[in-house]
Amino acid sequence: MARKRPTAVVPRITVQSVEAELKKTDYSKALSLAARLVEAEPSVSHLACYTRTLTLCVDGYLRQGKVKSATETIRLAELFAQSHESQRPAVAATLARCGEFAKALALADVPATRMHIADLCMRRNRADGAPAEIKADFAIVQAAFRDYEAGRDDAVRNALGKIGLTSSFLSWKLFLRGLLAYSTNDAARAIENWQRMPAEGLANLLAAPLRCRIDPEFRRSLPADRATEFDRATENVFSGGLAGELREIQKHTGRDQDLTPIWKPVASLLPKLRAIQPSCVPRLASALYHIIVRQGRPPDLESYRSQFPAPADDPNYDRLRALACEATGEDQFAIEYWISYEQWLATAPAGWPPDLLARARAIVLQRIGRLIEDLKIADEAPAELRRAMAKMLGEPLEPSNFGNPDDYYRKSLELAPDRSEAACLLFDRLMRSQRWAAAERVATDFLARQPDELDLLERLMDALREQGRSVERLAIAKRASAVNPMDSEIEHELIQAYMAAARGHLFQGANDSCERTLAEAGPSREARYPAAFGSLRAILARSRKQSAEAEMLEAQLVGQPNLGPAAALYLSVMGQLAGLKPAQRKSADQRLRNALANAEPTASEAQSLLNAIIDLDFERVDFRGRATLDKKILALVERSVVSESSETEFESVLRTLMNRKNYKTVSTMAPRLAKRFPKSPVIPFIEIQANVLKSPGRRPTGTMLGKLSLARRLAEDCDRPDRSEILDAIKKIQATLDPFGGRFLFGGPFRGDPFDGDDD
Amino acid sequence: MANPYAVLGLSPDADDAAVRARYLQLTREFPPEQHPEKSAAVRAAYDKLKDLDARAEHRLFGGADDETIDELIDTAIRSGPTRRITLNELFRMAGVSGR
């Protein structure tokens, strides 16, 4: 391998290296490099580079206040231009811009030089030393600007008529004509004038901020921050300085920011605002009011009060404080302030139409009830937790004493009888405390006013179901269905209501009513739940002493694949409750015993049995032997593991067991199923969940975490249609169990705020 | 977004029928086809006031949308003093030294 020989590195000077020095504002270095460039090869590009360097250095020195260096550089430029004719116009422009008018014209008396002289006169606001015709046009243009500022547009037009094609102020003429158009909102005409101005002229520079507001193409040609700078500057000028100060205030408005720094600018802004835009003062007050609600602290309210009068709708700042406390989660205080605010509303303050006032009070009262309810949940927390919280807070945690949320909901309902929210909240509370009759009254009262309110219709069905009033329940279900017959959930509830009503009739011996109810439900609804409805029909036949038909129906039912055990359960329970004689029930009871003793049930059989018992529990159907039944059913479900059933069937069984909180059964079945279906990601995943839920609070074991990774790997490899959902769920659990999993927030875009998480 | 009562030109005691009637009137006056921005503003204001619940919610909690600093800046810029920009201000806006 040849060794690499070190070579002397001689930096080659290029146009780029000069540019680099210019960028670094190392002007002397740039100049010397550029000079060497020309020395090495006086090509066109090198000469241009030197001229450009000279120009930029002069500008740079002047900016830095280095007049002497600037003057020296100008000399240098003059000398250079003497010997290079091609560079004379460019150097003349530089001389003109430095005020060396005579020298500039002597070097190159071209229109561009004169334009630069004119521009400098405009910049300096004087024309001494300029040629006579420039002086004359300067006077015209100056006067035109004064006329423009005073709104004497005709005078401006007149004056501009005197600026001809050869005038050095032609670009200023275009500028002014554009301004005239701009002032009369004629953007097209303004753009037409402004886009003809020479790019290097001063007028073009001055027009840029305004042009960028009306000319999208021009705006796109600017760097984004330049356009924003222009916007900022024009805003400030247009608003008489208000925009800048308002932005200063706005800078501090945002999530979690301290508001303290805004009060000084507010104080300095207010007098100006009162003078220039008095109508904006109350609007600023309102904006700040809501900013305090979002992010303020008590001192901010004091600062606000010292500068603004109290808002008419919140004279005591109760609402502001209530909202602010809600925002910070201090619900106790929020409740207190809302109560005060509602009391103020109750005094019927001026400016509130009566109906609006009643509605506002209803909304506030409902909110108070809601907040108290949330607080009560904390009150009802286990003693251990309460002690821990009290220790943390350093004071005993007193139970809140705001009264009963029910009363607030009731008052809210009184004030706004057609609002369903309060009725629903009240109803749900009453149901939770098992006060069914009271809950029912709330719903029926409301429905008397608003007969089609589905929220209440559905709730009323629940109340009636809890009380076992199946006939009324069916009537309500039909009403709900009439409102929305396409809703699958309502349809489901309707079917259940039919079934419950038919059962009710049967249990009371009203066989004809039972028959009628079934007929009304219709065969397609019966077909949705064959075991439940079929057994009902069989028992109906039995109690009508039509044993032959009953036998046939029963045999049909029990013989149906998968439904057998469920049908046996229904037949036995229904028979018992329909008051059949022991002899009539004997065969059904035997069938159930046989079914439960089945040594190798299929997963579907297990599933249907589970569904049946879930149905009976939900419908509050109580019967002899219920207590011991669960054990037998779960034993049967466990035995189904060895059957030939499919992966999906078993997954569904496991899910049902999870819903019933039969975690122990799941953790027994899952490992055995996992051996049979080694590719299923769902089975190990459910097992982990069952283990976690079985003993909450225990640290996950290594085996569990290992199984979870296995589930994830299996999920990644599978091609099931629900693959992504499974994977998402596994990832979530992984993040929960892994102590570090949740902390990393990956890049991503950004999030909504505030975000109400209503998922479809 | 501006105060919906101001947009619709209604007093705070307007009822459902008055709000609806004004919305229809303004929609006919400013059809979406010809006045997209105005009709969108009318519609947004209408949505905030269209029934008693909306009006009560707006009066209790809705002010935050009506008056934002953004809106104020916008107003300050748009309805600023109707004088002409001076040449000196043009220099300042463009960030060009001189004068």
Added chain:
Amino acid sequence: MTDPIIGIDLGTTNSEVAIVVDGQPIVLPDESGDPILPSIVGLGEDGKLLVGKPARNQWVLAPERTIKSIKRKMGGEEKVELGDSRYSPQEISAMILRSLKERAEKHLGRAVSKAVVTVPAFFNDAQRQATREAGALAGMDVVRILNEPTAAALVYDPNQEQRERFLVYDLGGGTFDVSIVQLEAGVYEVLASHGDTRLGGDDFDELLLGRVADDFRDAFGVDLRENRVARARLLRAVEDAKKKLSDHPFARIEEEFIAEKDGVPLHLSVEIERSEFEELIGPLLNKTMECVQKALDDARLTASQIGRVVLVGGSTRTPLVGQLLEDRFGQPPHREINPDLCVALGAAVQGAILGAEKVDSVLVDITPHSLGIKTLERPVDFAYVPNEFRFAPIVERNTPLPAIRSEVFCTVADNQPRVDIEVYQGESADVRRNHRVGKFTIEGLARVPAGNQLVVELNLNLDGVLKVTAREKSTGLTKQITIENAMARFAVEERGAAKERLERLWGPSEFVPDFEPVEEVNRVFGNSPALDPGPQEGQRESVQARALLEKAERIIAKAADPDKVELERLANDVRAALADRRWGDLATATGNLSDVLFYLEDV
């Protein structure tokens, strides 16, 4: 007189064209008096383009040279074969549109360049854009894309002070739409829209065809679907049977020699009962009824609050449709306005509104899809990972148009310098299940802690053009994009080629208007070859040049001396070119002169 704006219903099966005359919309019939143009395009044996009935007539004989139901492909990338060329759905639709345009021109005796074209309310941006493209290819400016059910509602008398709500049930050949429209004091408000862009009478035909073909296969062991011609014959037969079943309890299908097996010809003879047919299409109609319920839910209305139910689209002739709706609404649906024609009539009414010939009604339409951006959802529970694909709708579906909505979002990282804004259309909370319509990045944000607020504003206009603006609250830094169409646009050059191809197929236009209609067309197809400035072109230029010279003389009179010399020189150039009829030079000379005049003319 302003340009007439015609209304076109570009349907899956049939199309119509209408116009408002003396305040009344009328559908324009063809020579034989038939108002309906079948939406079928074909190539004759001689390579001649066939549109409408002739195409339908040859379809059974030459299905490979005939195209039906092209509307179902609109907005997609798939092309269809016709003869030895492949055409985009836009091109095929353009052939239908052009045929309707010519029909209107014949009736009006003048050129037509503007149209309102209807689409199903549930068409997305891409499908709407494709419809526009088709219009442009047919030489028309589509001044408005109008939703079909809305169009149908416009046909009803607008001068009612009483509030009335109607439900428009529009079941066409290929699409289904349901809209709830409220009419009050001259304002039409669309309250909700739902639908399925891939469900219609064609599906009924396919189901029926499947059933008959299955039976035939079971009987003879031959699948009629495998032979294109046999399939076409069968499809036509079941179409007829379906129509017959609308008024009769049963229909017979008889097709002789439809197939052959082992040299023996096979005949098809089968009877279908209406109940059998209804059982077949029941599931599809149930789907439409679910949409009806969704529309009611979205509008927060119950069935009893619907004043009348209006049927639109030929497929609503199936009695079961009327029966299902009557069961649901407790009132017989209205069919007094021909369901085949009322969409076109409504399009004409909207054309008149746009052309300001008639302004006593206003339409407030809605967007049937939600629009929003992709966001990062902060984990609900500290332990969960954040969801990167959260869809944050800003303009919810059923929002009236034009809609301007904004929402505030925050940066998630400290010193986050940039944010990607990805705009999606759809209803799922997960953006991956929605349709991305555009993306841009706002850069150069202030170096501040996380929580920097950005206001994202969506501005959706009546044509579905979406403007998205992102603004940093504290600095006002703003970036904006306009999304006209999410899908790949019909490239301009491709459009030119398509136009040329269509012209070749068409031959010279049958209609020669009294005056020049070409300008509009050329504007749309800006890349058509530069025209040789013939005498006609020169005429226009010389008129312009003379006007310019007059203006120059006026200004010269007032100009200062040195300017006069320059102006005279330029004016003389113009005069010379004009005198010598050098049109090319004239254009240059007038350009120079008007350029200089600009500096001197009065403001």
